[in-house]
Amino acid sequence: MSQITLPWIEKSPETLSGYRRKAILLLFVLAVGHLGIALVSLFAFKPGQLADWKIPFVLALVLGASLAGMAFTAGAFGVVFYRIIGKFLRWSYVAFALFLGGVVGACLIVWLHAEIFTFIKGLSAAEGEHRVWLLAVPYDHTVRNIYAGLEAIGVEVPVLAYALWPLQFEFIRDLVALGGIIGFISIIPAFGIWWERKVSARIQSRMGPMRVGGWHGWLQSPADGLKLIFKEDIIPPEGDPLLFRLAVYITFVPPICAFLALPFAAAWVFRDLDVALIFILAMLGIEVVGVILAGWASNNKWAVYGSMREACQMVSYEIPMGMSLLIPIMMAGSLKLTDIAGAQAGGFWNWFVFANPWCFIAFFTYYCAALASCKRAPFDLPESESELVAGFLTEYSGFRWSLFFFGEYAAMFIVAGLAVILFLGGWSSPIPEAWINSFLTAVGASPDGFFGTLARGLLAGGPIIFVLKATFLFYVQLWVRWTLPRVRIDQVLYACVQVMLPLVMVLLLANTLWILGTDHLQWGWLNVIDGILHWILVGIGVIVALAILCIALYGFKNNKRLVGQLAVVDQLPGS
Amino acid sequence: MAPEEIANILKDKFGNKITGSNFETAHPHVLVEAKSWLEVARFLKEDPGLTFNLLRSISAVDMLEDDELIAVYDLCACRPGDRETDMCAFDEFCVKVKVPRNNPHIPSVANIWSAADWHEREAYDLMGIVFDEHPDSVMGVEGRHPRRILCPDDWDGYPLRKDYRFPMEYHGIPAVTEYEQTRPVH
Amino acid sequence: MDDLAFYIFAAVSLLSAIGIVASSNIVRSAVCLLGTLGGVACLYFVLDANLLAVIQLIVYAGGTLVLMVFGIMLTSKSPWVGFRATRGQVAGAVLVAILMAVGISTLVLTAEWSQSANAPLKTSPSVAEVGEMLLTDYLVPFEVASVLLLVVMIGAAYLARTEK
């Protein structure tokens, strides 16, 4: 057994600090050099000196140099202050801060692109005159125009003009928005996996990950990802290597595509498709193809079992899922998700889930079917570890394996988000905006002032509310998974074909007739019954919410007792 | 029921097919000759007075100095009580069947007690007693024998026999360390 | 930009279409088919026909899925088992291909393209319009299609039933 020796391990401490000093010096020199290049190239070219077609290259140089400079600076700081950074990481609640910051940041990026375009348009003095072609793309605003506009409002910063110039192209703005979405999607699995491990640990009276990153192991997911990247990449030689590789992407990309049509709030959506709902369903459907390919290309019997189960389950559960979704669509009269969510604004009693009994039941049928189509427990048959080893994932390892989980967690968030938009009022707050306004006025704050706007942004609805609601439904998926045993394949199909499908059909028919009676024919007696049932359902909703809150508080207060410490166990001589 | 009574019942029924008995021991038993063991076994199981319905164990013993192998059948009678809540009644009995070492053949009782299936396979595998008409038999060099259960199918010899020598290698895999190869095998 | 997208997606569709024919493995063919159909769906997106594109995805993705399942179930030996066409099958395929080529070229050549190129396209119909048209002007074809699907479902259920 040969031992791996690292050169700096054998050195004396003095030499080690010498190495460190050299590294710091090198990093600082590189950082200063790159930042210098960036600054020089920016200030060397005043607006008007440079031909427009050269701008992209200059920008690339500037951007690259400054990014590299920043990276080197950060590296140098890391080397110098590693102890302090470690302490900071250990003592802070960085995980939640990062998650929330990431959510807000990603949302902002998605949303800003529209605002910036309006801003640039406002800046440009001579709009439409300079239709010059660059890279076969027409553009309206030259840097000189933008700089003139900036000068007009008193901002004489040439750098800003350069930075704003590319944002007039829709393509560039879409790229920025895509960056935001992909950032958000990569936060979801990282946070979701860590959170699932913490939730499961809590349910099982354990601690879960506690080491990596200090506070409750919040860096566990990145650490796992790093480990998975370095693991051996195994491709079964008897399988089909091409499809084996392709399957990962077919599973991983569609859920990300689905995010393009998922609105986080009224304007916070990449593309507000009028067929957004069907688009998302189609994307979730394509994901299955990847799973089947994965099973097939592995050339493993367990994997084929897993993918066949997935095919069975997905094909049958898409029907009740789609049919449950028809009910809120019918209520809103649109397939556009922003319209559907907009129709439920103004207090939680307007949410479709409480609208009538049919919608109420449809919410649960949708959620069950969504669990099944996301292959989450108790419907996790395609990868049921006690029967099929790991199902279609049996032969996968390393980073490919983790990409499947990226897809799975993204899909989990999407079905939760869909449920929120269609049944739980989307991004609208449970409290009507008017109440918040009057409350703000009552406490003496202006609704349009800084704090007033902040309060309204947080409470009166928006992407944060949406993400919180979706995260709660995401949490319910975890909760169910760690509580229930797994059903059997025949029971899964029985539940779909013999129970859920007839039920959903009845719901659909009943809801149609109900809407006909209440909205179109205006039958008075039916409207009275509708009102009574509506408030009963609202009452049920309130009671359930309060019950969950009480249980959570009880668990929080009786922390120790839930863990079940045996008081005397430390007195045993052996322990 | 005391073992003597059971032995008397058997002797009345089968006469000199019961070749001996010993009750002055920690393990009272009767000896049955190999070729009539099947009918004795069936009687033990099906006689309404005996109903030994639970075959607990078949222990194979190698008596090297007597040049014989013994199969020890430990039986147990589990008779349900009169009422649902009553414990079952317990009764135990032991039968030994002796066979010569060079040609050990005993009729299989796996059709009487299904439990005997794996026990007989184990006894064949480790001690080399051939149970004729065993339901899970394969064709070997010296005729049909039960399939091996713990050792691989192509294993040589019967490890629990007193004169067994551990093989030096198995399919090219050295089965003993170099130290053990040079040491005299006890 | 749209032109670029068009060429990319058209290339994807065509290359996948060649892949369907060229591959001797049924599952690989199915994957190529998925590529073709997906490419066509993307072309619809480029043309702003969102509903059509989405329907294409949801219907044909499901269709490909079922095809793949059948492929696996009927040739469940190994990913490397391929199939070879007999001479008669090749001849039939060539005949069908020639007929289709002739038909499509005739259509393309005789169509009045100039009209649609000059006149601005009507903005793509919204889902609501499509729905209204289906339930008013095209009610009969719509219902006929529904009845056909119902018949197919009953027939499939009958075929799949275990003989007792």
Next chain:
Amino acid sequence: MKTDAVDIVLESQPDINVELNGSQIQHDLPTEEMLVNMGPQHPATHGVLRIVLRTDGEMVLEAVPHIGYLHRCAEKIGETVAPYQYIPYTDRMDYLAGMNNNLGFALAVEKLTGLEQEISKRATYIRIIFAELNRIASHLVAFGTYGLDIGAITPFLYAFREREYILDLFESACGARLTYSYITIGGVTDDLPDKFVEICSEFLDYFEPKVKEYNNLLSHNHIFVKRTADIGVITGEEALDYGLTGPVLRGSGVRWDLRKVRPHCSYDEFEFDVPVGQGLKGTVGDCWDRYIVRIQEMEQSVKIIRQALEKLRGTEGQDVLHKKGKTIKLPDDDIYFEIENPRGQLGFYVQGNGAAIPARVKARGPSFCNLCVTDKVCRDVLLADVAAIIGSLDVVMGEVDR
């Protein structure tokens, strides 16, 4: 699908394709059967059990267990060491119930040599306490892993949380947490540590309500009941025929427990019930019955331990280890002795020839006998049911292969 391992199976064990006389499913389409190798590395087989399944889609037509992957020549070793030296080897048979294995072998040897009359009362009660504690620990593992087999992961952690305390108790008494060698020929190796009685009774107070928690969490869970009720039904006669013992036999409704019907180790002084399967959720003898019998037995064990702790009160100062334990010579005689292990009846056949070393030691592991029913029960069931059935038999491969 091409898999080399199964091809080898086909060549070396031709009888796997034996025609079944049992129910043949009528097909309207010709389907192909597939051989699937479940194990020796498979999460549901609890170790290195290998089951070759002949499947038609999700249906399992035949399941043939193959064992021997953990064969460690325990019986051959028994012919080379003295009985007290063999005690550690018994630990490693059923490694989840080491105390009971120690007890079984110690009792067999003591009975053979006539030492059993000279064991002090205190040693006997200590033995009973530890055997019953280990029964609880073993059933906890059975309960937890059965949840895992059905797909519920949380009960496993609950079970291990409680088992940890039992292991702490064991560790305080003998220093080991898995392979104890605590109960030995002539008694137990050491007297109880200080305050053991108090801590043990505190543990029992803590543990008793937990059983209700398990029932709420798993036993009466609708999905769990649907997965286990009416699955893998073994009738009482079949169970006896196949030589099944322990909770598997009692799950089939046979009221049979060696601690009651032929008490060893002065179990006759104790008051406890023998739970049997009653078919509450389905048929008598299904997986659920076998499972619930284990849960109920844990409660009974708590009852026994409480009484034993009570009886321990007047016995302080008695010698817990007989001096002759290590120097004993075995007479020219043999014995077969069984005790009630958590998994069933553990029997030891010991033959002496006048020397200190036995001429033959044979262990009859309950798991070995319980496993042989797999072939019979796993016919025409679904793939997921195989996991449920194997789990409900609760086999420990260390004991099957010895």
